[in-house]
Amino acid sequence: MKTESNIKPKPILDLGNGKYHINYNVVEVEREEIGVFFEYDTVLIEGLPTYERVVESLIREKYSISNELAIQRQRDTKGSEFAEYCEYADSCKELARECMESWEK
Template sequence: MKSSSNVRPAIILQLGNGSYHYNYNIVEEKVEDPETGEKTVYNYDTVQVWQKPDYENLTHAVIRSEIDETEEFSLINDYYAAQLGIETDEDRKAKAVADYKAHLSRVIAIKTMVKNDLLTEGY
């Protein structure tokens, strides 16, 4: 979920109802406000988890916020069909490999981000 705030958000925010927000991709931006002049806003992504934040559940939540299991299985199946020679169309084979490689690169980036954020927050 995309979020925005005038105050820098905590990376991990306990909501008090047994859930937590994990705020990531936090970007500070200066914007012009007609009433107050320039102000700072923070744009970021948020996922909610219902257990104490750890590497596994935050990684899972972020990945699932970007791609559901059905889409991910489709990427995997298309990739293996290309690798095993079941898919014979060269354009579809190339697309399957490129799409799956991009997905794996994104997963690695998410895992690295979560690990670093947990270290920063002392989890």
């Protein structure tokens, strides 16, 4: 989900009630009529954020479980689609590591 704020978001934001926002792809934008603000993507995590939950939530932002299974079943016939999925999953893992490291500091 795309989000905007006039305050730079934390990578992991506690919303209360066991829910958290994972904020990523943060870009500082300056517009003459508004000033400086931040555009970023957000995914919702239910339960305490763990590396595994963050990775799964990020992957689900683009691929449903059924899409993911279909891509894996057809990896021999749709190699480029499978490679794209693997690249995206790897980027989600890296992003999750960065989020968890910054949250634990």
